[in-house]
Amino acid sequence: METKFTFAKTIIREAGQFIRSAMAEKLKIEEKTQFDDLVTNLDKAAQDLLIAKIKSAYPKDNVMAEENGVRHPITDGHVWILDPIDGTVNFIVQGENFAVMIAYYEDGVGRFGLIYDVIKDVLYAGGGQFDVYANDKKMLPYQDKPFNRSLISANSSMFAENVHGIRDLARQTLGVRIYGGAGISMSQVMSGRLLAYFSFIQPWDYAAAFIMGEKLGYQLLTLDGQTPDFKNRQMIMFVPKQKLKAIKQFIK
């Protein structure tokens, strides 16, 4: 497992380096399901690069990935879950605040996760048998703070429409921050800068944080408190375990 984890840290930084070099060129942008659901040539190229490296090193392993319908189920064998550029809108508009994400599962059991903030050059990696690090710094487990000394983050529509009581919870806190991109947002939760994150996302958006968060005292659940299905887009929350009961007073 040590070897695979080291391999994952190497290829995620290579993918990040590829994106940083290539983003100076003009992007080719396409709409997927609607005008604000975008993909670029670099999302696809970075995914192809990651898959090629995985298939070359581990020919029998399988892949679930965001682009091009690569959808091997996580419960079946050795599965790498890839999000080549998480936060594509930020990538296109801001040129920052996006991440490459990798998670590795064996027969549905999470072994390690990685979130690489490409422009800040911070790699969050660990989970399973591995401690979680932000680059060379070991990350601390959740340190308890009251709601009135905390900030939360949420999908903007879910916040505005108070879906499942998200805005009711926000009112107990110092407010809401919206950064765009699940990976960046959940790395901020694990860093202690946000108490919790609420969104409507896909398996490749949460697979890495699911594993890493577990190690740091966080839980990734659907908004009705279940384990997500790793198949469909679902409403999820990423919250400190020791705050779950207090959060459930508002999130219903």
Added chain:
Amino acid sequence: METKFTFAKTIIREAGQFIRSAMAEKLKIEEKTQFDDLVTNLDKAAQDLLIAKIKSAYPKDNVMAEENGVRHPITDGHVWILDPIDGTVNFIVQGENFAVMIAYYEDGVGRFGLIYDVIKDVLYAGGGQFDVYANDKKMLPYQDKPFNRSLISANSSMFAENVHGIRDLARQTLGVRIYGGAGISMSQVMSGRLLAYFSFIQPWDYAAAFIMGEKLGYQLLTLDGQTPDFKNRQMIMFVPKQKLKAIKQFIK
């Protein structure tokens, strides 16, 4: 004016350095008007430091500043407008994403403005007769982009409640980002990462961006299209001049 501008760049970095050093110690936090309107001992100490330096160098100049009711009107003589820590909630909870801000006015005419992102160590400074720089890099004027390739930022309640049509505008764009703190947010507008910013803020929150933005093609207006009064807390927008007409189709 050159001398005063240089002086301002020196003292704002000194205030930032003071905050960076002192924030390792435990903060004393007080509530002002309500539980989420906070001030720390360092907001006050940084303001005192800035005022002492200004009064020592320019004894006849006057000050309007956030803390302790320092409220000289901008229309009367040489006036420094200070926000010692803009984004105090971010400062307390996240230890980043806050700014020191200085603006300098002569009889109501803006001469230069400065926004210092303390943790990123980026000083945005200029306006009036001075080009605007982000550290050593000259900032470019607004480059036109369509709404569907842009992001906006807003006060979270004003966004959620569609105040003056902010959410209607957001729906034309790729979405909303909420960073907390007027200074950080408006520096992101001037950097081209956000199209526009909407909030309910005080003169010391917008005085610097008002001057710097003018030089880069942005306008700071109340939501009904007037020049803000530099006296009271008002709902404002910070928008590209060449997009004002298109924005006014939604912001009413």
